Amino acid sequence: MPIKYTTRIVRGSCPIQEFIEKYVDPPRFMEYCKACQNYEKRWSCSPLDIVPLDFLNSYSDIRLIGLEIILDKNMLQGVVCEAFDVPKQINTILDIEKKRLTTLLIREEKSIPNSQYLFSGACEICEICTRTEGKPCLFPERMRYSIEAVGADISKISEEILGIKVLWMKGSTIPEHLILICGLLIK
């Protein structure tokens, strides 16, 4: 049975210099990215074909957008992570909400000239990314870098800028809320 949930959008902003000083550390987060299945497999992901700090420094501010997904606790009974695999019901929710978030980000990006959004996680436009074949990105005009891949500290951003505590999976237990964090870089 599908898990019921509600969502809310939380927003914040930060001048880019302050953001870099407090919340960005590319070498540190590159190490976490190495454990991800998308490392070196998607153009949106680490290691990037840009220098993250130079890229961020070409903007003046960043708006942070968090989509909090609040899961119905009663429906989580019996839903567990096995061997760190996210359960299908949760993946379905994430797929739906990532699409919704993408639509919102595209709309906001279009409304602000020269802005560019950073997505929560990997680019999923193509099922199999051309990076796996050593070929250029098929849709560079649509692909957006992952906020994690530019070295952003998602937990700290969530807690200090958006006021939402990140809950991680504890063993096989699913947390009561999930959060997708994105950025909108502005010149």
Ligand code: SF4
């Ligand atoms: S648009 Fe396609 S080829 Fe480009 S990064 Fe995304 S998945 Fe890879």
